[in-house]
Amino acid sequence: MERLTPAEPLIELDGVSKWFGAFQVLRDVSLRVAEGERIVICGPSGSGKSTLIRCINRLEEHQEGRVVFAGRELGADTAGLTEVRREIGMVFQEFNLFPHLTVLENCMLGPVRVLGMSPADARERAMEFLGRVRIPEQAGKHPAQLSGGQQQRAAIARSLCMRPRVMLFDEPTSALDPVMIKEVLDVMNDLAESGMTMIVVTHEMGFARTVADRVAFMDEGSIVECLPPDRFFTSPADERTKRFLSQIL
């Protein structure tokens, strides 16, 4: 894995626009994320946050602009796309574990089928990450037998097993109750401390304050402002950011 110079971002969005039919979800969005950087994206629902991070691993296709990951521009070239996707981990709001597989099998699927690891090695790696998200004892269970918080941590472990260079979180705690939210945020804190590049769509402002390097506020498909948390929370420039913060804090 080549080391990127600090000047060269790991992820670069450049003038990205996207429409769902006639409705424009993303308006000329630009964002550069350096390796090791932690970005939190917030904003009202329907502002395009999820769509934006889903463009990064091309679960959504953008229509204008460029999305570049580690020097590779994402386009219709699907052969290269799986290569890119294996380096981008993604955690969904609804966990999206594979219900017919055990937690362990969920974690082993990618390493065995995508990375070509032997089942024994994949199992070892899976157990390592399940330990790190603190649910090694749940390895043999099926997702339906786990609590929401455990499922989300299993989903995080599943992504980590691919040893991604960046982790995308799409409202990872929105489907959870407060106790479980803490379990998941603790794991995400650990991950941040380990130096993982993270882009997190969330309403958890506490997490944004303590973990993020920069907080981006999105409204109506554009990034209104993107500032370090101390400035974001104390002296936002835009009226809309102020209104949003007063509503949420």
Add this chain to the structure above:
Amino acid sequence: MDAAVLSAAVLALGYVFHRVDTVLEYRWDWSAIPNSLYRWDEETGRWVPNLLMQGFFTTVRLAILSMIPAALFGAVFGVLRTAGRLFPRLLSRTYVELIRNIPPLVFIFIFYFFISSQIMPVLGVEDFVRGASPATLRSLELVFGPAALIPNVISGVICLAMFQGAYMTEIVRAGIQSIPKTQTEAGLSIGLSRWELWRRVILPQALRRVIPPLAGQFITLVKDSSILSLISIQELTFLAMETAVSTTRVFEVWITVAGLYFCLCYLLSLAFGRLERSAAAARA
């Protein structure tokens, strides 16, 4: 309550028999039935299946043999039906709509003519059977039944599989489409290829969901095989008609035949029940 319902049912049945007996002056005579199931063969000195059992075995063969291609058609066209590209979708849709919107009987009349006049000569089944060595012939007979009827049975199998496959296609499609799109997204996000995604994520889940409706369709397939009697496939219904005429015991023959179909289908539904339970157990 249960006892009341049961006795009412028994009474109703008794009444029907009574009416048949007195009003139609039908004289029940079951004596011809055992002989039309099995007869004593003087030449070999053994009991051999007579018309009804021969027909029953042919029906079992037809059912088993056509289940495989029918399931295959269903699986392939079902997957094509959900394809992103237009052409496979169109192809599969045409197949389904063509068959679903024509009565099975009409379809079979048309299609049988096509098979017997076009496909069978191309396949060269008849020549193959005629030229087969005794050993091959024996294994062929094990699978397809008496040598003389092999082309007959194969035509029946193709007909049955073609039209049952269309219904299975719809079942498979529904199963696949019932798997949330988020499963696809999760699979893609860990870098699975399209093929691995299908193989490891979508199909295993879809398959489990379609077992119950597919079981129903397999049972329908067995029952619908009776339609093939009208294109002279010598299965149970066809030979029952012959037996009914030759013995003149119409009610007795058809009640026996109904019993045979019931046994076959009921066994099948028991087997699928087991399969369903074991699939459910594997999931828990």
